[in-house]
Amino acid sequence: MLGEVNVVILTEGSEKIGLGHLARCVSLCQAFESRGIYPHFIVKGGKIVWNFLSGRAFEVIDWTTNDNNLRQLLDDHDVAIIDSYSASLSTYQYISELVRVPVYIDDYKRLDYPRGLLINVAINAENLDYPKKEGLCYLLGGRYILLRKEFWDVPHRSERNLVENIILTFGGTDVGNMTARTLWLLKKNWSNCVKNVIIGPFFHDVDAVRQAADSKTHLFFSPPATQIRDLMFGSDIAVSAAGQTLYELARIGVPAVTVMVADNQANNVKAWVEKGCILDAGWANDSNVLKNIDNSLCLLCSLEERRRLSTNAKMFVDGLGPSRIVDEIMRAL
Template identity: 25%
Template structure:
């Protein structure tokens, strides 16, 4: 049994949920039974839990707030079936003490974006572009003396959890032999991911007149966005040839593939955009996106607009400047798309699923 411990809500967004869903899809394909464990105190996680159920996974709801991880251990010990168990944990609200206690119930693999602490776990997943530059090898070599077996390390974009639809779309594009970018009319997408706590999209839309004419600008409202009505009203003012608002998409790969340029927060979406080879301008609006943004800038030359949470106006003006630049230079846009496509092959979730299957088999035989 594999239990995926993850949360999603207005405060923390949906990024953790979306990437674990991609991993869970792959683990299910290799024959692993999957349950999600999700906090839902006072309904705060209902949207995320429903999304998981829609993907065909069972959810065990935990009656604790998502920040109260240590208090949930006795509940999990009473509730979970006594099978050979592996936990996949994706949360910033955990402590080494929590993971150590969870390890009494089964093997633990932790999704760690930061490498700020040494965790008492059986495996670490960090698929981020900067992961191999962090001191995981040194830190977990020291940790080996504390455990019977060394912590397994799954590092770098080769493990990026890309949804199957993106892999299928990339394969179709390769067979068609067509390049996505270029041609008219041009379409640009702005997205912040699952939520938009800083209301970045309305701030950009307010100054849409600063961008090029003859281009349609699209705004994607994630499932946790509170700005749908405001953006829709603004789109009516600009008209459909200038501004279009979209809600959550069933087939995100097909949706994204229509755009010539995307302006995106530096979360998991960047890896999906790489899989499709779509030129992207990146930005951050929370601390955990800063390293990712810098990594993409360094490794594929992605243009970046900076941090909206540090200086909204400065970042917005940089977005406008870069959008104008990349719309006017087709070759520059295509070269960026090609560099991005070479970084991620879309098979990361399946690679990780095979590793989880090996860990699960070790649990059965231990």
């Protein structure tokens, strides 16, 4: 019986780590919940976990440092899903010995993973030359992109003739104060546009963002996924960090100018650019990043260019990734 399958999700989320791991693990959790299976979370992290996982079963424990504790935590679980940048290979190996189906979410061939299912949702993941190993199966590429349920089934979005609305979303931590810096640029050169700004839970200098705002700027503090989705739908262009939000924008078809804020984003951004899905403004700490953003926005004044990016991006993200992954996990049991 499906309801008898016990699933545990081991991940991490904090100011230093960010919220991307939690967000994509929640999407898998939601796919299980839609089938009457309710995973239990074990999270290495801070206070943000309480808000992010409200209403779900979870424990906040540094599971990456104590194998003896893991045996007790994973007792009677059939499936363990691991999404971590800090857990060691020995921890992965130990978990793989404790459950029937270990599942690993990877971004850049971080480890030589043991037996199980390995997920990499980057659209170029099939080109990463993962090793062929007995007992290790791969779920690679855009078919498995992890999106929260609010982005699974979305209506058609049409492009307006003129750019009227720009959304800014730089993740939970706002690396390099990109939000305020970009908002000053928009205030100067794009003053006629509405600017909707997502403020994450770990922003340190909200006052700087407020100072850069004008009468057409609206700030949204840690909004729920439904509100983020609706804000995206109303946007003509997004200026965004190149993390999990990139997939949500692609699903809706919002033309995006991306800024890289973490090393693991580089290969994925390169692939999206090559597929004609986004415009890349470079790294947050580049001296010319604001100039690149401005130039990209100018290119996206073209309705034809916005339609091109939107159409290409939507081809790679259909919202069915979490369901496909759960299908594969259930088949492996």
